[in-house]
Amino acid sequence: MAETEGPGPGLKSLDAALGVLAHMARADGAQSLSDIARDCGMPRSKVHRYLASFVAAGLAKQEGRSGRYDLGKEAIHLGLSALARHDFVNHAAEDLPDLAALSGMTVLLSVWGNDGATVVRWERGASPAVTSMGLGTTLPLLNSATGRGFLAWAPEGAIGRIRDQELRRATRNPLLLPDATPSRAGLRSLVAKLRQRGYASVDGDFIPGLVALAAPVLDWQNEAQAVITLIGVDPAVLDPDSEAVKILRDYCARKSVQTAPATT
């Protein structure tokens, strides 16, 4: 039915099960088994058995009363174990306070997942741009500076792999793109512009009144390992010659080198 992608590398049943897991991560919160089954296009019994295994492994849990399923504590354990091994995250995380102090803005460190950008660490600035934000918050792909930053420096072909669903969600906001047309071609032109300029930005079209700048921490293949975002309230920072832009670009350029391949 969907053999468009080639031979399929792994196990069919495992792939299906991981699809369920990914869906749960993508969802806003706990979901009923029926909803998951419908969204994933699988029979209920199949999903039920998958979830049984996930629950046994601690990756999912069933909410006591409602019976709905949500991610479990072992998922946290897994994710943070992964986080601990991506050194760039911890390197960068230690510098967030400095960046916040320098710029006075709220500083975010995010990593890129298949379904959006995830905030890994953040630091409040002097001006109260953003006062509260949960770790793990997923930022939208197109109408946030962070998301655009990832988009612009993502691995080759990532734009083609974006789910249509994701694009549709982004389209809700008409300020999104210069021409308000989130076609793949439009995306590619936006991306080209951002890469040349060196940073991404939004001007109140994600959260009215907020402006944001984002620049990537690149690995040796020029792909974004993480993104640093500065969030503030003063539109002046959007000026390409502003102090904030300078701080951000300087920092990211400096950090990008550290992720060089081991000489051995």
Place this chain on the structure above:
Amino acid sequence: MAETEGPGPGLKSLDAALGVLAHMARADGAQSLSDIARDCGMPRSKVHRYLASFVAAGLAKQEGRSGRYDLGKEAIHLGLSALARHDFVNHAAEDLPDLAALSGMTVLLSVWGNDGATVVRWERGASPAVTSMGLGTTLPLLNSATGRGFLAWAPEGAIGRIRDQELRRATRNPLLLPDATPSRAGLRSLVAKLRQRGYASVDGDFIPGLVALAAPVLDWQNEAQAVITLIGVDPAVLDPDSEAVKILRDYCARKSVQTAPATT
């Protein structure tokens, strides 16, 4: 070989695959396929196929040159999505700075996984007890205050489920238990003592020179959802009547109520 646990709830192949994933989370870093296969007691071809699916899903990745496998970015995404939904974490995280300021000690917020306690958030105190610690650091089960805290307030039966391997690892340090005998019975008696006292502690037997206090944030079933740990250098805080103990107990008692079941 290990049908001791009953009928096995889910899918055999999925369970096996998740076992591989859990093993990767447990490992110190990237591992070769052969090592994973050996440690999990599976044929190499099986592990290879599992890993192919994991890589396709982004949960694992293969290091460019060495060919070793490690957790991927999608694992981070998954874990942080899970983290974002466990409200207690974000609630508690916002209070860490206050606790650090009050006590002057380094404050840790950790969650419990099947294989250890994972640091989710931490805040430096005034005195430089711990100056650097990566997010996602896994703390040992027995010779850390955090681990002991989880042990003491873990779900019923958790002690029985601890892997022997874990116990053996803990035994390396003879200061571990009063009688230095990490038998299940010894554990249960230690746990009973801790529950009664209301907090766990270590005195330099994890890292010489450091002392630590830990108390749980309990849910409505009196099980530990998270643990708050205070780390310092002054042995005086170990006194049951010390200011630090008072701060910690007060805070955890106050927080534990907030996780009450929804009235709906």
Place this chain on the structure above:
DNA sequence: GATACAAGTTGCACATTATGGAACTTTAGG
């Protein structure tokens, strides 16, 4: 308070799908 409806769970016969040994390829070392 009884009935109907929906969601969650379990059982079963079938054949699709995962399995593991061995063969093959590639990389590292002597």
Place this chain on the structure above:
DNA sequence: CCTAAAGTTCCATAATGTGCAACTTGTATC
């Protein structure tokens, strides 16, 4: 250049997951 070890692919076998439908449980309706 040859040996050894690790990673990857092949393939026949049967064990395994699959979907449907029956059953159970919980919730809304009348």
